[in-house]
Amino acid sequence: MRAYVQQGSQEDFNFLSLDQTAHWFWERGYEVIRFDYPELGAGVLDRGLRQFSEETIVAGGVGTIREALQRAGRPLPENLDLPQCLDNWIGRRFWTSTLDEIRSLVEANAGLLPVHVKPLRHHKKFKGRVIAEFRDLIPTADIDGEMPVLVQEVVRFASEWRASVFRGRIVHVGNYAGDPLLFPDANRMQGALKAFVSPPVACAMDWGVTEAGETLLVEVNDAFALGAYGIRGSIYTAMIEARWRQLMGLADNGVGEWLSM
Template identity: 45%
Template sequence: MWSVIIQKERGEFVNANGFNAWQGFDERGFEISFFDWEQMDSGVATVDPGTITVGSVRYVRRALQRIGIETMPLDYPIRLRGYLGRRIWQTTWAEVRSRIDSPGVPVFVKPVEQDKAFTGYVVSAFRDLIRTAKWPGEMKLWASEPFPFVSEWRYFVRRGEVIGVGHYKGDPLRSPDVSVIRGAVEDYAGEAPVAYGIDFGIAASGGTHLVEVNDGFSLGCLGLGPLAYSAFLEDRWRELVRTIT
């Protein structure tokens, strides 16, 4: 029987995601234990391929690293580039900082490899660099022209099927075109992980476009029920550790 580790800090669930996962795994009869970040990082928490780990992206990545697995953000899969509706390219902080004085050239940036290092945002003036000044010039970034969305939604995909949806930003009465969602899920099927989140939004100029794709190993539940959420997390963990089991 597989077991589960769920992150807690100071004896409390970190957020609703951990509580939701605990409910699902508990109802399904899994053996569950709790450890904080320091215990995970130091090795006090026993990690092995048969122990599903639930927590923040940093927490789960650390567990995977301890058993020899590295993960990379999914972000903008090649098969889905046609759904973006905007140009996206890779750059570095050094390049962005060198061009900051160019008038009228705002750019949206987010990390490539350290996907949770900071939340993506628009850089248009020197003051916008202050909050990310600590990051080195060689740090890789995704860049795109600013592309405002008036409504953003996440679709949970497990084993090729959409199993849930949650609205997380903007106007909740503006829904994406479901035919676009179905087309994207189908187009991505050949290379997609077993469980992932695919975010779509309604552009200010109209139309349904891809926001980004997120790996399922530590994705927030965003309204997905406990049983479905625990199965979603379990499937992705099993897929990731399959290479070493």
């Protein structure tokens, strides 16, 4: 099995994560090949993606994986974000809109502000942010106003956690922001997982604990490009592999099934 792992520069925020990923695939006995994003666009990985897909895994950032899927002729997955089936665990209003509509809210100084805004489909366009006044819109100034966005009421979390979900089970929970001693309600997490309709084989459900102690779903992230957040390397790379195969339309090879033994 061959794992193509993106080679980031030291200035990239995910540089160490990519190096760890390469090492963990190597520990599992896979042939590891590092590549730069321009090489992907130049077709360096095309032969593996198209002719040897059963033996090929690609790991990298969100944009990299989406590009690899397109080069392999595969459809792109929908962003998971806030599934409607999990409304009972979200605990705040959320809706879709456009950047122009958000700009109009700011110009009118509407009572809905502040709101959290992130791209609905093209996550690379700008990082999700709280919009309360004009200066908060500056990073989006060169983006088409018709671009769809996901809008949410702002909730202040005292602690935030990532629950890694693999083959229908929570296999790791790691704190990534706030108080590391303020743990989310395990029953809430398990209840949401049971209610999740048609989840991917691997994903992350991010949870926040409010200052009042309520556990709310922050968002759901696809496993094809996740941060590890302390999870064991063997599990993390198995999640990447299983989800990659699912996105490529390949048969489930059972990777990671040992976790349920």
